[in-house]
Amino acid sequence: MKPISKLYSFLIFAFLYAPIAVMIFFSFNASNSTGLFTGFSLKWYGKLAHDQAVMQALSNTLILAVTSALIATVIGTAAAVGIDRWKKGIVRNSVMNVTNIPMMNPEIVTGVSMMLLFVFVGQLVGKKEILGFGTLLIAHVTFNLPYVVLSVLPKLRQTDPFLAQAAQDLGCTPVAAFFKAVLPAISPGIFTGLLMAFTLSLDDFIISYFTAGPGFQTLPITIFSMTKKRVKPDMYALSTLIFVGILVLLLAINLAQARSDKKKKRI
Secondary structure (H helix, E strand, O other), X not given: OHHXXXXXXXXXXXXXXXXXXXXXXXXXXXXOOOOOOOOEOOHHHHHHXXXXXXXXXXXXXXXXXXXXXXXXXXXXXXXXXXXXXXXXXXXXXXXXXHHHHHHHOOHHHHHHHHHHHHHHHHHHXXXXXXXXXXXXXXXXXXXXXXXXXXXXXXXXXXXXXXXXXXXXXXXXXXXXXXXXXXXXXXXXXHHHHHHHHHHHHHHOOXXXXXXXXXXXXXXXXXXXXXXXXXXXXXXXHHHHHHHHHHHHHHHHHHXXXXXXXXXXXXX
């Protein structure tokens, strides 16, 4: 059974990562062919650096992803702490169900409904061109919140419920007890929620497409506009850089978590 299970695992990973490997391989192609490798070259990376439209879209995407992830993490952590302190019952279950709606709802429904809401509010305040960075930020924070809450809640449930009380007995105020005792204990869940919110925001297209204005374009929207003609090989280079960046970030977080676990075991 072991050889079969190993073969099955290999096929799964090959199916998942073979497209990415092909993309990375052809990002170093000397020609713009997607079926013939004519030689190793870095020219597409050089052209990418001089493409102002793509670089502006990348900058917009990173700013939006970082900002929305930070805001969603702060609000989601506070919400998770509040939900955890509620007693089990109808109110708590109802709040959890409402919190999960943005995650379970189809993105097309979320995108269209939020666009209509923003346009309606814009008409109320007398602003026609309301769609832009602000509406994108609100939309991204909204669909990121459930993932942060679901990442932090399990860590709160694993934490000793009397930890904050013990810190207060030692002289801490309730706020200081949370930041000095509870927050370090749930930090792995917070970092997981932050990373998930960042990657979801970085990747989102459907909701962004409906809530973005002409003055603020994200990278997925820019790439989608290119598909009407042909995706240039410099997009392979850009996707490769994003993949490597996310991979390095994941490795750094896993190494930091491993070191933290080792320190805890020594203590």
